[in-house]
Amino acid sequence: MNGTNLMRAIQMYDFYLYELNLYLDTHPTDRKALDLFKKYTEMRTAAYDAYTSKYGPITAEQSSTNERFNWVDDPWPWERSAN
Amino acid sequence: MWAYEKKLQYPVNIKNNNPKLAQAIIDQLGGPDGELAASMRYLNQRYAAPYAQVKGVLTDIGTEELAHLEIVSAILYQLTRNLTIEQIKASGFDTYFVDHTAGIYPAGASGMPFTAAYFQSKGDPVTDLVEDLAADGAARLGRPLKNYRNSYPYYMK
Amino acid sequence: MNTNTNAAGNGSMSAFPAETPVGMCYVPFQQWETPYAENIALERGTMFPSLDLPFCGKEGSCRERN
Numbered sequence: 001m002n003g004t005n006l007m008r009a010i011q012m013y014d015f016y017l018y019e020l021n022l023y024l025d026t027h028p029t030d031r032k033a034l035d036l037f038k039k040y041t042e043m044r045t046a047a048y049d050a051y052t053s054k055y056g057p058i059t060a061e062q063s064s065t066n067e068r069f070n071w072v073d074d075p076w077p078w079e080r081s082a083n
Numbered sequence: 084m085w086a087y088e089k090k091l092q093y094p095v096n097i098k099n100n101n102p103k104l105a106q107a108i109i110d111q112l113g114g115p116d117g118e119l120a121a122s123m124r125y126l127n128q129r130y131a132a133p134y135a136q137v138k139g140v141l142t143d144i145g146t147e148e149l150a151h152l153e154i155v156s157a158i159l160y161q162l163t164r165n166l167t168i169e170q171i172k173a174s175g176f177d178t179y180f181v182d183h184t185a186g187i188y189p190a191g192a193s194g195m196p197f198t199a200a201y202f203q204s205k206g207d208p209v210t211d212l213v214e215d216l217a218a219d220g221a222a223r224l225g226r227p228l229k230n231y232r233n234s235y236p237y238y239m240k
Numbered sequence: 241m242n243t244n245t246n247a248a249g250n251g252s253m254s255a256f257p258a259e260t261p262v263g264m265c266y267v268p269f270q271q272w273e274t275p276y277a278e279n280i281a282l283e284r285g286t287m288f289p290s291l292d293l294p295f296c297g298k299e300g301s302c303r304e305r306n
Binding site for chain 2: 264265267282
């Protein structure tokens with residue numbers, strides 16, 4: 001997958017996880033939601049690792065440490081080329 | 084505390100600028116039922132929450148509203164790139180432009196700057212919940228951010 | 241205090257409490273339902289079909305699906 005498609009996958013998984021998070025806030029023992037949360041956390045982690053290893057950091061601590069602090073590099077999320 | 088992730092919750096990639104549309108959509112940034120009011124509403128009301136579940140849900144919803152705020156800002160940013168003077172005058176964007184140029188400023192569609200008077204925090208969870216229900220209904224009337232692309236035809240008609 | 245765990249421990253509290261005094265308003269407690277797939281959820285803005293309530297620019301409770 002290219003960077004845009006990987007980012008779409010991350011956005012999809014993150015949104016699903018956030019929805020489950022909000023549901024679990026008020027239903028903290030719901031087993032169906034708990035199982036889905038675990039499953040999608042694993043899928044999200046895989047997509048996240050694939051993205052950040054190739055296309056740059058999503059959080060500052062993922063910035064490559066050797067030559068350049070690439071956290072600061074363009075594009076930033078509101079720019080068209082990031083989407 | 085809060086942590087930033089360098090990505091939008093939902094992608095925004097708008098080809099053509101449109102200052103007239105931006106002037107309507109800005110209501111979702113700094114208007115009475117916009118995302119900033121929503122976020123501040125939940126994040127301030129959470130301290131009156133009596134149960135862990137309520138503290139959790141208000142914290143997490145208030146946080147998500149900040150992600151929505153960023154989506155709206157990205158829409159406004161992209162809708163107002165490379166404007167010509169003629170476009171600015173013809174679209175009516177000149178009243179915003181004279182104050183902010185194409186900067187993103189939290190105001191409503193009528194130009195009223197954002198104010199905390201748009202929400203309440205009464206220290207009583209049931210009272211706050213009723214206020215939240217009213218705000219959510221009003222936000223739905225303004226336009227559903229969730230389906231912001233669907234709302235374009237509504238604004239443009 | 242865990243207010244929303246039933247005896248089976250599956251968090252399926254009923255939609256409304258047994259007692260609903262007048263002069264108050266109530267929000268039905270959300271019940272689990274088969275969710276949208278993740279790609280549909282992101283497009284619809286919710287993973288729960290019963291919360292998929294877009295406003296269509298008209299009065300009334302339009303439940304447009306596209």
